[in-house]
Amino acid sequence: MPPMKKFPYTPLQIAIHIYAWSGLILLIFDAVTGHLSPNPIQDLEQRTGRHAITLLVLSLLCTPVNTLFKWSEPLKRRRALGLYAFMYAVIHVIIFADLDYGLAWSRLVQEVIQKPRLIVGMFAFILLIPLAITSFDIWKKRLGKNWKRLHRVVYFIAPLVVLHYLWSKKGDILSLQGDIVKPLIYGLIIAIFLIMRFPPIRKALASFSTRMLALLPKKNQQPKVDAP
Amino acid sequence: MTQYNSVPIRSSEITPRQVYLSRRDFMKAATVTASAALLAACAPSAAEQIQNTKAVPTSNATDELGDKINTYSDITSYNNYYEFTTDKQGVAELAQDFKVAPWTVEVGGLVNNPKTFGIEDLLKLLPQEERIYRLRCVEAWSMVIPWEGFTLASLLDVVQPTSDAKYVRFETVYRPEEMRGQKNDLYPWPYQEGLRLDEAMNDLTFLATGLYGEPNVPQNGAPIRLVVPWKYGFKSIKSIVKIGLVAEEPDTLWKSIASNEYGFYANVNPAVDHPRWSQASERRIGELNRRPSLPFNGYGEQVATLYKGLDLNVNY
Numbered sequence: 411m412p413p414m415k416k417f418p419y420t421p422l423q424i425a426i427h428i429y430a431w432s433g434l435i436l437l438i439f440d441a442v443t444g445h446l447s448p449n450p451i452q453d454l455e456q457r458t459g460r461h462a463i464t465l466l467v468l469s470l471l472c473t474p475v476n477t478l479f480k481w482s483e484p485l486k487r488r489r490a491l492g493l494y495a496f497m498y499a500v501i502h503v504i505i506f507a508d509l510d511y512g513l514a515w516s517r518l519v520q521e522v523i524q525k526p527r528l529i530v531g532m533f534a535f536i537l538l539i540p541l542a543i544t545s546f547d548i549w550k551k552r553l554g555k556n557w558k559r560l561h562r563v564v565y566f567i568a569p570l571v572v573l574h575y576l577w578s579k580k581g582d583i584l585s586l587q588g589d590i591v592k593p594l595i596y597g598l599i600i601a602i603f604l605i606m607r608f609p610p611i612r613k614a615l616a617s618f619s620t621r622m623l624a625l626l627p628k629k630n631q632q633p634k635v636d637a638p
Numbered sequence: 639m640t641q642y643n644s645v646p647i648r649s650s651e652i653t654p655r656q657v658y659l660s661r662r663d664f665m666k667a668a669t670v671t672a673s674a675a676l677l678a679a680c681a682p683s684a685a686e687q688i689q690n691t692k693a694v695p696t697s698n699a700t701d702e703l704g705d706k707i708n709t710y711s712d713i714t715s716y717n718n719y720y721e722f723t724t725d726k727q728g729v730a731e732l733a734q735d736f737k738v739a740p741w742t743v744e745v746g747g748l749v750n751n752p753k754t755f756g757i758e759d760l761l762k763l764l765p766q767e768e769r770i771y772r773l774r775c776v777e778a779w780s781m782v783i784p785w786e787g788f789t790l791a792s793l794l795d796v797v798q799p800t801s802d803a804k805y806v807r808f809e810t811v812y813r814p815e816e817m818r819g820q821k822n823d824l825y826p827w828p829y830q831e832g833l834r835l836d837e838a839m840n841d842l843t844f845l846a847t848g849l850y851g852e853p854n855v856p857q858n859g860a861p862i863r864l865v866v867p868w869k870y871g872f873k874s875i876k877s878i879v880k881i882g883l884v885a886e887e888p889d890t891l892w893k894s895i896a897s898n899e900y901g902f903y904a905n906v907n908p909a910v911d912h913p914r915w916s917q918a919s920e921r922r923i924g925e926l927n928r929r930p931s932l933p934f935n936g937y938g939e940q941v942a943t944l945y946k947g948l949d950l951n952v953n954y
Contacts, residue, residue, distance in 0.1 A: 447716060447726065447727050448711075448712040448715060448716040448923045448924070449716060449726075449779050449921065449923055450926075451921065451926065452779070452921070509926070510928070511928070512927060512928070517919075521916050524911070524916070525911075525914055525915060525916070526914065527914045527915065577914050578914075580776075580777070580892075580895075580896075580899075581824070581895065581896070582895055582896040582899075585895065585896070586824065587824050587825065587826070587894075587895040587896070588824060588825065588895045588896065589720070589724045589824075590824065591822075591824070
């Protein structure tokens with residue numbers, strides 16, 4: 411029997427791709443079969459926005475997972491998650507400009523420059539563009555040290571996106587009243603993920619996890635098997 | 639007042655749908671009754687039959703501007719009712735088991751005849767009519783909805799506000815066990831709203847008990863809700879249990895959450911934006927393009943005079 415070719419994708423990779431595409435497929439399915447809300451354009455905007463922010467949060471989760479569990483594979487998946495987040499952001503912006511505002515640029519521009527919610531959203535989107543473009547290996551090589559610096563801009567983008575989300579809801583963050591729970595949860599998660607990156611905290615977490623992992627039974631060790 | 643669209647036919651003058659739909663049934667029933675000759679006892683039951691004939695909701699009716707009413711399904715499946723959930727499409731299901739009977743409305747405060755009414759009393763006491771109104775949500779979407787009910791003025795005439803009464807305060811039922819959104823402490827429940835007395839007495843101001851020719855449903859504020867068509871939807875408080883005449887401007891839920899965003903007046907005004915989004919245009923549910931929003935939601939002719947001398951940029 412010829413040796414089986416090794417399956418080229420890891421379970422994590424498969425999960426990420428399925429998760430990322432399922433959102434879009436479901437969206438298209440609902441649009442085609444008429445299962446969007448009675449306010450369909452807003453429904454599309456909100457759903458693509460939520461997918462974008464969720465994927466962005468997941469991309470920020472990779473580093474803490476590596477720190478805490480010494481599991482390095484998520485580090486390789488940051489690019490996919492980030493690009494998927496960008497994909498949904500692009501769809502989100504296109505729906506807003508085209509479907510919602512019918513590409514009426516003068517009205518659109520007026521609206522965007524007047525409303526902090528839209529300024530912040532637009533700014534976050536514009537900042538995502540260079541990150542998406544330079545996410546490929548060729549740029550990584552070309553930019554060297556600066557590549558990492560550039561991609562740290564995401565630490566700034568993520569809070570902007572949460573602010574954009576929060577300001578789309580009817581509530582008030584200062585008095586902690588109204589419809590603020592979901593944006594607040596996203597904000598807290600992002601804050602935690604960012605704090606975990608501060609070098610002193612990261613070091614402390616890493617050494618803590620080393621000690622904890624040492625206590626676990628070592629079931630991961632390769633069993634010794636005689637070669638056939 | 640030419641800047642406002644004139645209103646050619648008042649919706650109250652349009653034949654109610656039940657009547658025109660049941661006219662043929664009536665003719666048939668009348669013929670049958672007549673040919674059943676001498677069986678006078680049949681007559682009352684025939685009449686009853688007509689009354690119980692449920693009107694088949696047709697979507698052909700329009701508001702006075704010629705815009706079609708929204709479908710029953712859109713009206714009853716897309717609701718802002720935070721007492722249940724902030725998810726507009728989730729309200730209908732969560733509100734299914736909400737008990738709308740028995741129900742009483744306590745009308746009191748600065749009135750000569752304070753009284754607690756059962757819903758049935760109100761339906762008997764006050765003339766019912768249909769009103770087709772535009773509803774403009776502060777979130778910049780809108781619908782056209784055929785309500786049944788009576789004017790708030792007709793109810794206030796019964797209880798007779800005293801001369802000290804300057805405002806009307808409304809309160810929604812507080813039942814966290816049935817309305818799970820009320821367990822959320824981020825809102826100062828129960829929902830309360832208010833109108834100036836002259837706004838309350840305006841002929842447009844309506845208490846709705848029915849929708850689309852049928853009794854109202856919980857997700858739309860059954861059994862009794864306010865409808866103030868020239869103001870943003872959040873003024874039209876749902877599932878009312880208390881109406882009180884007061885001397886001072888009452889607190890309102892959204893104003894107490896964010897007074898810079900939701901004012902006491904909350905008149906539909908395309909010239910005054912919500913701080914975070916524009917009010918210049920709106921999306922009519924069922925349409926894809928935005929349409930410009932109208933001052934006072936198109937009811938300026940009837941209500942603009944209420945606000946003479948009032949700076950609407952400040953009193954938003």
